[in-house]
Amino acid sequence: MENQTHRSEFIFLGLSNEPQLQIFFFLVFSTIYLITLTGNSTIILVIRRDPSLYSPMYYFLSHLSFVDICYSTDIVPKMLVNLLMKQNTISFIGCLTQMFFSLLLSVTEVFILSAMAYDRYTAVCHPLHYVVTMNKSICTYLVMGAWLMGLFFAIINIVPIFNLQFCGLHEISHFSCELPPLLKASCSDIFLNNILLLSSVVIFGLGSFLPTLVSYLHIISTILKIRSAEGRSKAFSTCSSHLIVVGLLYMTGMSQYMKPSNLSSMILDELFSIQYSILTPMLNPIIYSLKNKEVKRALGRTFGNGRCYNLF
Template sequence: MKNQTMVTEFIRVGLSRDPQMQIFLFLVFLVIYLITLGGNIVIMLVIRTDSHLHTPMYFFLFHLSFVDIYYSSVTVPNMLMNLLAEHKTISVNGCITQMFFILLSAGADVFILSAMAYDRYAAICDQLRYMERMSKGICFLLVSGTWTTGFFYALLNTVFTLKLHFCGYNQIHHFSCELPPLLPLSCTETFTNQVVLLTSFAIFGSSPFLFTLMSYIHIISTILRIRSVEGRRKAFSTCSSHLIVVGLLYLTAFFQYTKPSSVSSVVLDEIFSIQYSILTPMLNPIVYSLKNKEVKTAVGKMLGKIKFLK
């Protein structure tokens, strides 16, 4: 390592080297980002202004929309600048800082989804004690815990990344500074980092997934015991949106962080990253708007008020 030049900045190669394709991708992801911002802001405004939506379920949906805006804003604006920049460089410290906020966003995302799963479990499986289980204090505690656990997940991996030395090759074949594509650039041993990443993923990633899975096993079991078809349909409709959102996030993120190196591919890695960090935050408000009658009604009321004011 003594004979190698220490790297002070990385070059992010991600997505395409073709200038015309970069302009096209810039326009595509700019539209996606604007839809993400617009859709999630509308959801937050509707929940804030409509008193009928001041319930635990929509309290968590409000915070999910905030996390989606935060998650998308950590990666997309920087990626857009990089697509148009002549020199596609980022400092090592800047890259690690972005990595920290990506991990924080991802951690907060999975834990807010598990809190939403617990809310649906309480609403369907323990209706008589629902308000006791989901009091305002407990809801605020769950949201606070979401950001706290996300912070420790990000901090743990960032501290060990700061101990690495980077020298020689400095091209990141990715559009953002995620940890998996960053580790191969280190000229020091990364075994500890890989162990920390997998262990922290098992604790902070798999635990909310297993909690969500167990919640839905109980929810489905309870729904199947409902005698009327209409009753089963209504019960399932209250959690179908959340189930779709959970599937969109976990299927891609889980494969991205647990797949063996033998199936690793730059293109595949980028596709999965785009799915869970860019497309999912855009799709979440669309899913909740299309699948949830209360949200559709509230959005209609808000649009009606806007037209009336005009």
């Protein structure tokens, strides 16, 4: 019974306790959340409805948009409720549930991005074999594999938390339930938890990053061999949107989990988290709309009776 009391509820210390700032944050993050839902839902709708986008690249993009919707929904609504009610608390089970989906969705996203990099590699470097290599079964297996990797990562990091004790005021120096701040709030020995977290981040991070890196090294090498400037520009344009999204996600996500503990601060941790869990899901559909002519044309056909509008 004492065990349950020790971890019945957590208090978030993130963002601000100032009423005026809370109202400001509520307006800002509710706007970002609405843009995220609208942008990603639009991308999914257009890809489903427009036959010109029935290809592996857009199949992966629709799944990426779905993950972004889920990821943002896992974090933002609870944050908005806390800001509105001025009650920055969450139950132990609620915290673990939020953290489980956060870990699941973040790793699923990086593996989907890795699959998208492989798709671009095949399209640019082996165009004659593209249809055979990136067939429907392969694309389905890649997406299923991404979700399984995310599920495995979440399980191996969540299960050990049930053995931890949380004493005192149960305060989390963050605006959501993320693993590093939660471990710091524990009064148990968290050495093994930290080792498990670091090891899994390295293994899963490299497991998704290395295929992406190798794919783009081959892509860049192939593009540089193209003689015409127009050909190089066309080949690079098919990859530029994805490359921007990958850069945004890896720079912030990996920095958060792999930076030295002596560089950790609540403000820095929150900025990193806001970038990869709130801003990146909003920016992904904007980037793919602005940088992708096929998506813009499909948006025009879907919403503008053939006129090419940029909705973002």
